[in-house]
Amino acid sequence: MSARTAWPVLIARSLAQLPSPLGLLPLIAALIAWQLLAPPNSPYFPPPSSWWTGIAQSAASGALWRAGAASLQTIVFGLLLATAAGVTLGILIGVSPRLARAMGPLLEFCRAMPPPAIVPLAILFLGYDERMKLTIVVISAMWPILLNTASAAQRVHPILLDVATAFRLTLLQRIRLIVFPSVMPSVLLGVRIALPLCIVLTLLVEILTSIEGVGALMIAAQRNYQSGQVYGLLVLVGLFGFLINTGFSIVQTIILRRWPPRNIQA
Amino acid sequence: MAEPIFECRSASVALAFGGQARPIVSDIGLSVHEAEFLSIVGPSGTGKTTLLRMLGGLLRPTSGEIRMRGEVLTGPPDGVVIVFQDYGNALLQWRTVAANVAFGIERHLPRKECDERVAAVLELVGLSKRASDYPWQLSGGMQQRVQIARALALRPAVLLMDEPFAALDAMTKAGLQDELLRLRDQTGTSFVFITHDIEEAVYLGDRVAVLKGSPGRIDNIVDITLPSPRDQVTTRQLPEFLAYRYDLHQAIGHG
Amino acid sequence: MAETARGRLNWTGLGVFALVLLVWEAAVRSGLIAFEFFPPPSRILLGIVALTRDGVMLQDLLHTLGSIAAGWSIAMLIGVAIGVLLGFSPTARRFGLASVEVLRPMPGIAFAPVGLLLFGFSLQTELVVTVLPTIWPVMVNTMGGIANVHPRLGDVGRTLRLSNTEIVRHLLLPAALPSIIVGARISLGLALVMAIVAEIVGNPAGLGYGIVREQQAMNPEYMFAYIAVVGILGIALNAGVVALTTALWPATSRVTL
Numbered sequence: 001m002s003a004r005t006a007w008p009v010l011i012a013r014s015l016a017q018l019p020s021p022l023g024l025l026p027l028i029a030a031l032i033a034w035q036l037l038a039p040p041n042s043p044y045f046p047p048p049s050s051w052w053t054g055i056a057q058s059a060a061s062g063a064l065w066r067a068g069a070a071s072l073q074t075i076v077f078g079l080l081l082a083t084a085a086g087v088t089l090g091i092l093i094g095v096s097p098r099l100a101r102a103m104g105p106l107l108e109f110c111r112a113m114p115p116p117a118i119v120p121l122a123i124l125f126l127g128y129d130e131r132m133k134l135t136i137v138v139i140s141a142m143w144p145i146l147l148n149t150a151s152a153a154q155r156v157h158p159i160l161l162d163v164a165t166a167f168r169l170t171l172l173q174r175i176r177l178i179v180f181p182s183v184m185p186s187v188l189l190g191v192r193i194a195l196p197l198c199i200v201l202t203l204l205v206e207i208l209t210s211i212e213g214v215g216a217l218m219i220a221a222q223r224n225y226q227s228g229q230v231y232g233l234l235v236l237v238g239l240f241g242f243l244i245n246t247g248f249s250i251v252q253t254i255i256l257r258r259w260p261p262r263n264i265q266a
Numbered sequence: 267m268a269e270p271i272f273e274c275r276s277a278s279v280a281l282a283f284g285g286q287a288r289p290i291v292s293d294i295g296l297s298v299h300e301a302e303f304l305s306i307v308g309p310s311g312t313g314k315t316t317l318l319r320m321l322g323g324l325l326r327p328t329s330g331e332i333r334m335r336g337e338v339l340t341g342p343p344d345g346v347v348i349v350f351q352d353y354g355n356a357l358l359q360w361r362t363v364a365a366n367v368a369f370g371i372e373r374h375l376p377r378k379e380c381d382e383r384v385a386a387v388l389e390l391v392g393l394s395k396r397a398s399d400y401p402w403q404l405s406g407g408m409q410q411r412v413q414i415a416r417a418l419a420l421r422p423a424v425l426l427m428d429e430p431f432a433a434l435d436a437m438t439k440a441g442l443q444d445e446l447l448r449l450r451d452q453t454g455t456s457f458v459f460i461t462h463d464i465e466e467a468v469y470l471g472d473r474v475a476v477l478k479g480s481p482g483r484i485d486n487i488v489d490i491t492l493p494s495p496r497d498q499v500t501t502r503q504l505p506e507f508l509a510y511r512y513d514l515h516q517a518i519g520h521g
Numbered sequence: 522m523a524e525t526a527r528g529r530l531n532w533t534g535l536g537v538f539a540l541v542l543l544v545w546e547a548a549v550r551s552g553l554i555a556f557e558f559f560p561p562p563s564r565i566l567l568g569i570v571a572l573t574r575d576g577v578m579l580q581d582l583l584h585t586l587g588s589i590a591a592g593w594s595i596a597m598l599i600g601v602a603i604g605v606l607l608g609f610s611p612t613a614r615r616f617g618l619a620s621v622e623v624l625r626p627m628p629g630i631a632f633a634p635v636g637l638l639l640f641g642f643s644l645q646t647e648l649v650v651t652v653l654p655t656i657w658p659v660m661v662n663t664m665g666g667i668a669n670v671h672p673r674l675g676d677v678g679r680t681l682r683l684s685n686t687e688i689v690r691h692l693l694l695p696a697a698l699p700s701i702i703v704g705a706r707i708s709l710g711l712a713l714v715m716a717i718v719a720e721i722v723g724n725p726a727g728l729g730y731g732i733v734r735e736q737q738a739m740n741p742e743y744m745f746a747y748i749a750v751v752g753i754l755g756i757a758l759n760a761g762v763v764a765l766t767t768a769l770w771p772a773t774s775r776v777t778l
Contacts, residue, residue, distance in 0.1 A: 023619025044639050104534035106541060112755035114714040116721055116729065117748050120736040124558045124744075157355040165324055166342045167370050177369075181360045200628040207633055207722055215630070219722075222634035230634050234627070241626030258360045260402035 007254060014250045046228040054221070054229030055236065063217060071213040074130070074202045078137030082194055085138060086145025087187055091179060093146075094153020111147075115140035115201055119208050133205045133213075141197040148190030152183040185259050188252050195248055199241055269336075270297035271456060272321075272346065272424045277330030278481070279313070279320050287328075289481035290316040294330070296458075296475060296484065298424060303450055303457045305467035308477030309518060314460045315351075317482065318428045321458060322348040334424075347417040351429045353409040357401040363412050364388065364397040370420045387415040390449065407438035411445075418449070424456045431466070440498050443470055447496060464518070468510045469496060476517045486517050560742040568746035577731070578750065585716055585727040585754070588644070592651030593712040597705060600656045604663025605689060608697070621660070629654025629715055633722050646723035651715040655708045662704025666697030698770060706762050713755055728754070 031048050038047040046054075058064040093100045093107075119136060126132035156179055164174045206215025214237060221229040274296040280287040291313040298304050308314050319325045321332060323342035334343040347370070350356040357366050367384045375383070388394045391411040401409050410430055417425055431439040447470065450457060461467050467474045471490050478485040490510060492501055501507055542562045548554045549561040560568070572578035606613045607621070629650065636649035674692050683691065694701075720729025728751050735743035 019618035019622055020615050021619055022615055023617050023621075024623065025616055025620075027620035027623060098533075101531055101533045102537045104531055105538045106534070109538070109752055109756065112759065113748070113752040114717045114755060116714060116718045117732060117751045119721070120732050120744060121748060124736065124741070159350050159352055159355040160358075162319070162324055162348070162350065163356050163358075166322055166348050168342055173373070178358070181358065184360065196626055196628065200630050203628050204630045204718060207630060218631065218634040219637075222638050225638075227638055230638055234631050234635060237631045238624065238627035241628060242623055245626050258362075258400060260359050260400075 010253050010257065011250050014253045015246075018246070043225055043227050046231060048231075050228035051232035051235060052228075054226055055232035058217065058221075058229060058233075067212060067214045067217040070130075070211075071202050071206065071215070074133050074137055074205075074213065075198045078134055078141060078198045078202065079191070079195060081134070081138045082142040082198065083145055083187070083191055086142040086190060086194070087149050087183075089142075090146045090149025090187075090190075091153050091175060091183065094150040094156075094183070095175070095179060097154075100150070100154075107146075111143045116204060116208070119205060123209065128209055128211055130211070133202065133209075133211055136205050137198055137201045140201050141194040144193035144197070145187060145190035148186040148193075149183050152186035153179055156182045185256055188255065192245075192248060192252065195244065196241060199237075199244070203237065268299060270299050271335055272298040272458075273333045274321065275331055275333070277320060277327035277332055279316055279325055280328045281316070289328075291320070291477075292481040292483050294320075294482075294484055296321075298456045298458055300423075301450060301454045301456055303447070303459065303470055303472045305471030305474045306458065306460045306477055307462065307464055307467040307474055307514060307518070308460075308482060309462060311480060312477045312482035313480075314462070314477060314482070315428055317477065318348065318426055318458070318460050322346060322426050324348070345420075345423040347420050347422040347425055349410075349413050349417050349425060349427045349430050351432055353401075353406065353413050353430075353433075356413055357409060357416075359401055362398050362400055363393060363404070366401065366412055367415045367419050369416060383419055387418045390418065390452070391415045391445070405438075406434050407442060410434065410442065414446075414449075418453065418455070421453075422455060424458060427457065427459045429461050430459075432462070439466075444496075444498065446470065451495075464511055464514045465502070468492075468507060468514065469498075469501060474510070474514060476514065478518060488514065488517075558741040560745055564742045565745040565749060568740075568742035569750065572743060572746055578746075581726070581728050581731045581747075582750065582754070585713075585720065585729065588647050588651060588716045588719070588727065589709070589712045589758075592648055592655060592716060593709055595648070595652050596655035596708055596712065597659055599652075600659030600704070600708070601663050601701065603656075604660040604701075605667060605694070607660075608664040608667025609685075609689060609693065625657050625661075629711075630718060633718065636719075637723055642724055644724055644726075647716065647719035647726075650719035650723055651712055654715055655712045658707035658711065659701065659704040662700045662707075663697060666700025667693050669700070670696040702766050702770070706759070706766075709758055709762055710755065713751075713758060717751060 034045070035047045035049060038045045040047060040050070055064065093103060115136060118139065122132045122136050126135060160178055160182065161174075164178045169177060202213060203215035203218075205211065206213035207219050210216045210219065214233060218230060218233045218237075221227075221233065274294050277294045278289060278292045280289045282288075294317060296304070296306075306314070306317070316325065320327055323332075323339050323346065326340075332339045334346060337343070358369065361369070364384050367387060368380055371380050371383060385394070385397075388397055391414055393408060393411055393415065396404060396408065401412060404412070414425075414430075431442055434442070443466065446457065446459075449455065457470075459467070459470055468490060473487055473489050475487045476485040477483070488510065492504065492506060492510075546561040546563060549559060569578065603621070607617060632653050633646070633650050636646035640646045640649065670693055674696060677692065679688075716727065717729035717732075720727040721733050724730070725734075728747055731747040732744055732751070735741075735747060
């Protein structure tokens with residue numbers, strides 16, 4: 001892949017890497033069978049056509065848009081903050097072996113803590129609000145970014161650090177001009193793992209606490225036995241995840257066009 | 267004889283291994299004059315890289331001192347630049363060729379002057395056409411030329427080279443050797459060139475220092491009086507060339 | 522980065538950990554942090570002891586462990602089976618991969634309402650929520666592992682007159698094993714997370730429910746006790762898989778996440 005390739009070509013190439021659309025056939029066949037076989041008013045397996053009505057109702061009342069906006073906001077801010085925190089801590093730990101040793105067990109314990117377990121804790125301290133939702137998303141989604149950044153920062157080649165010294169870079173210049181670009185591919189890899197985590201965690205907190213968002217909308221639909229809407233929202237959420245993953249891999253390809261190709265798959 | 271511009275007086279380096287200080291190079295005395303090409307030849311394990319890192323100010327000598335134009339070094343000095351052996355790691359892979367060459371000067375020069383100087387050194391090493399490519403898109407020989415250009419952009423008085431051609435094939439290596447001599451003539455830069463290849467050391471050098479033993483010591487410095495300009499075919503066939511080669515082999519102890 | 526280097530204990534790190542606990546203890550006891558829901562570590566430890574003596578903790582731990590074991594095993598079976606099929610057969614990839622790729626990014630948690638709809642508050646809901654998201658890492662790693670096996674190995678099988686099943690069993694699966702183990706490890710971690718989620722929203726039992734129960738009963742030290750046990754369980758499970766795979770297949774022990 002050439003570094004001079006124009007963006008549209010890069011986008012087209014990333015899209016060409018998606019699997020053949022023929023592969024959607026089993027899914028489509030299953031949905032058609034479901035539509036034909038399911039009783040129209042089934043409370044458990046409502047036919048796909050009723051999923052659409054469920055969603056349309058929710059959209060007409062405005063609830064869907066409000067919930068979508070709230071969830072999207074948490075996901076976006078959560079990802080940004082998790083990236084900032086993960087990269088900063090990761091670089092600090094990566095460049096200082098002493099800090100890595102000192103913080104090791106503590107970080108290991110925090111990382112092993114399943115995010116749902118800290119939800120009740122966060123509720124106690126922060127109460128039921130947007131801040132609490134964001135805190136949980138950031139704390140839990142930051143780990144893959146932190147770990148990827150730290151291990152890449154530890155692997156920056158000693159020769160490159162010699163180059164920095166030979167050119168008499170200050171510590172800040174060293175981090176900005178040498179370490180940060182070196183870890184960039186790994187940071188993006190970490191963000192790619194953190195992205196679906198942000199979505200999951202946002203929904204999780206909304207389902208657990210009923211704070212406004214798509215998760216809360218789903219659990220409310222389930223409580224009211226609006227089964228069509230439950231399935232419809234599930235499909236929407238899945239579609240959203242798929243689009244955002246594909247979108248991010250395009251962004252990744254574009255950013256990494258300057259780096260040697262082997263780093264992209266890493 | 268004129269004052270040397272770069273000088274190393276009975277300098278030693280010891281590095282810590284498992285809590286113990288182990289001497290790597292010991293009692294090194296060297297001097298480099300303006301526009302001189304000094305080769306240092308030595309087998310592996312004699313501390314060639316340590317010596318070069320010390321000369322470049324990346325390692326402080328445990329005893330002795332290094333002077334640049336009479337000033338004792340305390341860190342990487344102005345006017346001395348290192349070219350590393352593994353260009354793959356020494357270049358910033360995410361910067362274009364031009365941006366790599368600008369790396370040493372971009373923080374100290376105005377934009378316009380920086381661009382001009384980058385264009386000039388790229389012209390000098392014959393890479394003008396690849397200025398906007400990335401290092402990983404170039405061959406090994408071209409990447410090493412980028413590193414040389416990056417060093418030259420700083421207009422150094424002394425260029426320190428650590429086995430710069432060890433990873434390259436014979437043809438590329440020969441081409442780059444002649445290019446170095448041409449650059450020396452055009453820019454008046456002095457070279458300290460470390461290698462394990464005796465023929466390369468003789469072909470390039472005005473003098474060849476032999477590094478030997480563990481810890482490494484300078485065993486012998488040979489003046490090379492071969493006609494200039496040197497030529498890959500005829501110079502290497504001269505009886506004097508073969509005699510130097512024989513003597514240095516003897517000195518290193520390969521018989 | 523946090524593992525101890527070559528079996529030596531990381532005393533500095535453990536010291537920092539202990540220091541954090543001490544500062545926490547001192548801050549709460551001296552009234553520096555005056556917060557009614559924030560017990561010092563010593564009270565949390567006493568909470569764990571009390572709950573253990575009571576038998577509740579063990580019962581909850583066993584329930585969660587059981588769900589994880591069941592959910593993880595089912596996910597492994599499904600994941601390896603689909604992964605082998607997709608990795609081995611280009612036709613299956615052509616006519617199935619896109620379906621998988623569309624379903625995969627579906628957040629596992631989003632199946633909780635569906636599980637509740639179908640099974641109410643029950644163990645089945647817990648299993649649905651645990652199994653579905655846990656399948657993907659195993660499946661993707663199995664598929665990748667098999668698809669990346671050098672084609673020569675298939676040729677070797679054919680020239681030795683092995684049947685397709687034998688090729689999969691004796692050549693492809695062993696060659697893909699390191700990759701499958703990585704997937705299994707990720708899945709196990711996920712199974713724990715999803716079991717806790719399910720116990721909080723869908724099945725009132727186990728450690729997850731313990732956290733919520735004690736939170737609602739306003740027993741912060743018991744709540745923290747459950748959280749601590751969940752964290753320790755996470756570390757123990759991961760260490761267990763690493764130890765187990767190292768013992769069973771020493772050749773794959775270098776595989777890390």
